[in-house]
Amino acid sequence: MDEKKKSILIHFLTEFILIGIGIGILVVLLFIKDFEFSWSIASLWVFLYNGILFTYWLWKNDSKLWEKSIVGGYFLLIEIIIAGSFVSF
DSSP states (O other): OOOOHHHHHHHHHHHHHHHHHHHHHHHHHHHHHHOOOOOOHHHHHHHHHHHHHHHHHHOOOOOOHHOOOHHHHHHHHHHHHHOOOOOOO
């Protein structure tokens, strides 16, 4: 297998793993709440999965530190807004 095919295979495998993690988190949250879907479960799932995706992006991205800091600040703002929908401050 040449390098291009290996790169594509690794890319799709990584996406499959990330999607599997997202579905797994949703199933665990639904299992904890006896499979009763609510907006608070959806908000909690978005909160957790968003954190995982952002962490993966930080790890793989080659941006400068100041660019990552700006995006990190925006991410924290969004996470606070999302957390406000399932937790009362």
